[in-house]
Amino acid sequence: MNEIIIATKNRGKAKEYNQLFNEYGITVKSLLDLSEEIPDVEETGDTFKENARLKAEQISRLLEIPVLADDSGLVIDALDGRPGVYSARYAGEPTDDKKNYEKVLNELTEVPSQSRTARFVCVLALAIPQGETVFKEGFCEGIIAESPVGGNGFGYDPIFIPEGFEKTMAQLEDEEKNKISHRYHALMKMKTWLNVKLGKGESNE
Numbered sequence: 410m411n412e413i414i415i416a417t418k419n420r421g422k423a424k425e426y427n428q429l430f431n432e433y434g435i436t437v438k439s440l441l442d443l444s445e446e447i448p449d450v451e452e453t454g455d456t457f458k459e460n461a462r463l464k465a466e467q468i469s470r471l472l473e474i475p476v477l478a479d480d481s482g483l484v485i486d487a488l489d490g491r492p493g494v495y496s497a498r499y500a501g502e503p504t505d506d507k508k509n510y511e512k513v514l515n516e517l518t519e520v521p522s523q524s525r526t527a528r529f530v531c532v533l534a535l536a537i538p539q540g541e542t543v544f545k546e547g548f549c550e551g552i553i554a555e556s557p558v559g560g561n562g563f564g565y566d567p568i569f570i571p572e573g574f575e576k577t578m579a580q581l582e583d584e585e586k587n588k589i590s591h592r593y594h595a596l597m598k599m600k601t602w603l604n605v606k607l608g609k610g611e612s613n614e
């Protein structure tokens with residue numbers, strides 16, 4: 410295997426998967442790299458898992474090859490878990506990262522720092538033609554900053570301070586984010602599962 414399809418139209422995600430798969434010599438293609446026009450998958454699920462399944466299975470069925478997809482988002486305790494599965498379109502459509510995180514900051518103006526706990530969640534789905542879809546979940550704990558800082562990453566990165574750091578995710582180098590992110594943790598679980606499946610390693614679950 411030297412190429413894998415990620416069913417995403419998000420450039421930030423696609424870039425991270427390329428970096429994460431690079432050390433295995435695997436090239437990642439997103440839906441933005443395919444020459445054919447791929448219809449948008451309606452994210453009608455109520456959970457990250459349902460939406461990850463919809464994206465991976467619909468594109469796998471269309472292309473007739475194994476496909477990975479992630480549904481991810483930011484879960485904020487003081488907002489009862491919002492924006493959660495609605496992270497991409499929290500401030501409405503079309504999707505706008507800046508409007509999304511500004512909405513979150515406005516909603517948290519009265520909330521003190523010890524109550525600004527949150528986590529990024531990533532549910533990664535691997536859909537296999539004629540097979541059962543496999544799901545792995547990853548988390549990254551942190552707190553919501555008072556104001557946006559940093560220009561790396563995407564989405565809510567400028568307002569998310571990961572646990573153990575004093576800067577936002579958007580101030581981290583790509584390599585640093587890719588060692589702690591929810592996406593990295595989900596992918597490592599998927600890798601372990603694949604190794605066991607292919608008889609190359611031990612399960613640690």
Ligand SMILES: O=P(O)(O)OP(=O)(O)OP(=O)(O)OC[C@H]1O[C@@H](n2cnc3c(O)ncnc32)[C@H](O)[C@@H]1O
Nearest residue numbers: 417418419479480481482483496497563564565566
């Ligand atoms: O569905 P696809 O095409 O993959 O692209 P998307 O951007 O719509 O992706 P999701 O439906 O999974 O929504 C995830 C949203 O959560 C946010 N998000 C997810 N991972 C993130 C990360 O690593 N850093 C910052 N924000 C992130 C960001 O706003 C994303 O748009």
Ligand SMILES: [Mg+2]
Nearest residue numbers: 419452480497
């Ligand atoms: Mg989406």
